[in-house]
Amino acid sequence: MSPPGRPQGERRRAQHEGSAASPLAISFGDIEAAAARLQGVAQRTPVLTSASADARTGARVFFKAENLQRMGAFKFRGAYNALARFSPAQRERGVIAYSSGNHAQAIALAARILGLPSVIVMPQDAPAAKLAATRGYQQGQRGSEVVLYDRYTEDREALGARLAAERGMTLIPPYDHADVMAGQGTAALELIEQVGPLDRLLVCVGGGGLIAGCAVAARHRCPGIEITGVEPEAGDDTRQSLARGEIVHIATPQTIADGAQTQHSGRLTFPVIQRLVREVVTVSDAQLVATMRFFAERMKQVVEPTGCLAAAALLEGVVQAPGQRVGVIISGGNVDLARYAGLIA
Amino acid sequence: MSPPGRPQGERRRAQHEGSAASPLAISFGDIEAAAARLQGVAQRTPVLTSASADARTGARVFFKAENLQRMGAFKFRGAYNALARFSPAQRERGVIAYSSGNHAQAIALAARILGLPSVIVMPQDAPAAKLAATRGYQQGQRGSEVVLYDRYTEDREALGARLAAERGMTLIPPYDHADVMAGQGTAALELIEQVGPLDRLLVCVGGGGLIAGCAVAARHRCPGIEITGVEPEAGDDTRQSLARGEIVHIATPQTIADGAQTQHSGRLTFPVIQRLVREVVTVSDAQLVATMRFFAERMKQVVEPTGCLAAAALLEGVVQAPGQRVGVIISGGNVDLARYAGLIA
Numbered sequence: 001m002s003p004p005g006r007p008q009g010e011r012r013r014a015q016h017e018g019s020a021a022s023p024l025a026i027s028f029g030d031i032e033a034a035a036a037r038l039q040g041v042a043q044r045t046p047v048l049t050s051a052s053a054d055a056r057t058g059a060r061v062f063f064k065a066e067n068l069q070r071m072g073a074f075k076f077r078g079a080y081n082a083l084a085r086f087s088p089a090q091r092e093r094g095v096i097a098y099s100s101g102n103h104a105q106a107i108a109l110a111a112r113i114l115g116l117p118s119v120i121v122m123p124q125d126a127p128a129a130k131l132a133a134t135r136g137y138q139q140g141q142r143g144s145e146v147v148l149y150d151r152y153t154e155d156r157e158a159l160g161a162r163l164a165a166e167r168g169m170t171l172i173p174p175y176d177h178a179d180v181m182a183g184q185g186t187a188a189l190e191l192i193e194q195v196g197p198l199d200r201l202l203v204c205v206g207g208g209g210l211i212a213g214c215a216v217a218a219r220h221r222c223p224g225i226e227i228t229g230v231e232p233e234a235g236d237d238t239r240q241s242l243a244r245g246e247i248v249h250i251a252t253p254q255t256i257a258d259g260a261q262t263q264h265s266g267r268l269t270f271p272v273i274q275r276l277v278r279e280v281v282t283v284s285d286a287q288l289v290a291t292m293r294f295f296a297e298r299m300k301q302v303v304e305p306t307g308c309l310a311a312a313a314l315l316e317g318v319v320q321a322p323g324q325r326v327g328v329i330i331s332g333g334n335v336d337l338a339r340y341a342g343l344i345a
Numbered sequence: 346m347s348p349p350g351r352p353q354g355e356r357r358r359a360q361h362e363g364s365a366a367s368p369l370a371i372s373f374g375d376i377e378a379a380a381a382r383l384q385g386v387a388q389r390t391p392v393l394t395s396a397s398a399d400a401r402t403g404a405r406v407f408f409k410a411e412n413l414q415r416m417g418a419f420k421f422r423g424a425y426n427a428l429a430r431f432s433p434a435q436r437e438r439g440v441i442a443y444s445s446g447n448h449a450q451a452i453a454l455a456a457r458i459l460g461l462p463s464v465i466v467m468p469q470d471a472p473a474a475k476l477a478a479t480r481g482y483q484q485g486q487r488g489s490e491v492v493l494y495d496r497y498t499e500d501r502e503a504l505g506a507r508l509a510a511e512r513g514m515t516l517i518p519p520y521d522h523a524d525v526m527a528g529q530g531t532a533a534l535e536l537i538e539q540v541g542p543l544d545r546l547l548v549c550v551g552g553g554g555l556i557a558g559c560a561v562a563a564r565h566r567c568p569g570i571e572i573t574g575v576e577p578e579a580g581d582d583t584r585q586s587l588a589r590g591e592i593v594h595i596a597t598p599q600t601i602a603d604g605a606q607t608q609h610s611g612r613l614t615f616p617v618i619q620r621l622v623r624e625v626v627t628v629s630d631a632q633l634v635a636t637m638r639f640f641a642e643r644m645k646q647v648v649e650p651t652g653c654l655a656a657a658a659l660l661e662g663v664v665q666a667p668g669q670r671v672g673v674i675i676s677g678g679n680v681d682l683a684r685y686a687g688l689i690a
Binding site: 046048051067068070072129293296297299300301302303333337338340341342344345 | 391393396412413415417474638641642644645646647648678682683685686687689690
């Protein structure tokens, strides 16, 4: 059932959770290997605590500050892990990626660090700061460019696949890729190394790469941990998918959480979520704004709307966890300053 | 010359810097003792780095994030250290403090932690967030209150002294007090413990408590370190004082750096600055705004205008330090959200 060489805890759990299930796309060993690749390249981001957050929730809350990750979001972890595994031939041709923002910057930066060309397919209405940052990371890197598309009429996956075929580049999707998922899981691995065992972990859900990786890491380290996913109210495709037992596709959701405007979870991420995630809850845009203000006022952190999802569920009372040790992933901090100022004012 | 019992390094340096000088108000031993008192009470704040800051300055820059200190500023260190040294009789009567903001909150919070009453004298035009936070910290603490005054017509020191005499409370001034200075010095002590030796340390200057404490700590740990103070352009009293060789008094400066609207450095802080600080430079309000934006956009940190002083001198090129390992104290992050949004928009 489990491939040989998996650590014993992993095997035990897989059996406990139903030995008839097919193996998941990633194992704990993949996350450990990703952590070794990221050592000295990614930031070991700090864990922040807040007396206000603890008082408000009755929990002991540990915020993993991935807004302080390189390029401002956890996405660097998965992107670098994927590119670091390229063969020499793949490195020569380069990487192509489609993304609503942070994955684009992450691929562009990881490609520059590893010295390979990158083509990034981004929506025309992506935040200006993300477009500018992506182009900045590509500067001076041979064969690198940004290609824009209309997210309401064009299919970015098809566009990305076509460009990849034309140019011989390797397409790295934003979430549905084992190396990307394993890289993202290092965020939870680090968090538990930094603060010890947790009773619960709250993670935002877009396409599911972060929560899938984090669930594998956290359930291996703390077998009893409850993993809770958090989606924007307008884009609750994963919650619907869990209820229906299959991947549900929705129209591009209209929410300020631009990093979670995904239409469906992935063929690789969804089975992990099904097996390891206890529940997926949703928060409103108003709750995201309240949480952005909380982060700015009480914790002095600039957090983008998507980065507030997990925290909002806890701070706004959607999830109750009195007496628990709770981990919360702050997924990123990339937001146009003018837009940010408008939201918190 | 030096009191017996001072560590040897301290004695050597005192001699090197002129053995005829009278002893300074604090020794390195006082800072070590303060660090022991603050252990487990104050946050050991993280040190942040930024590839953008390094690229822009050519230095390796280590930002000590005291905006993530309890109550949002370094002031908690000095306030708690001073109150922790109260006698039982002093604890019974309580503490009185005057402050443009952060010292007030720091004293109020430290008093609550130690279970003693606090009276805080604050300017009428102090930021609303600071007034509200101070009252919040006092809530439920017997005999605690906020007293307001007009900072352009009234003398807060005289008012504080009168109230202290009337109520038998101990007045803890915001900077000119040995225990306060020693507490503030723990910020630099920690920074050097966290990142190793530094070539230069940049510290904001209001009344001089932070830079005096940090200078004693840093020069003890790294005898060759250059300490640079940074004042707002409109309030360069310490720079004037160094030039003139005596404490210069100025009118209350008009600057967005509300934590550095001091009229003069202290009788205890100035001799330390004279002996251990290489130079004091100034930055404009526009440079502070540019630095606030840099912190928000690149480092995802909310930093109040005063907290940007030290960083602004380096990032805006007032101080050049190519190839150096530079420590920068981010002194605090307490700023009304509406005002903050207006400044960064």
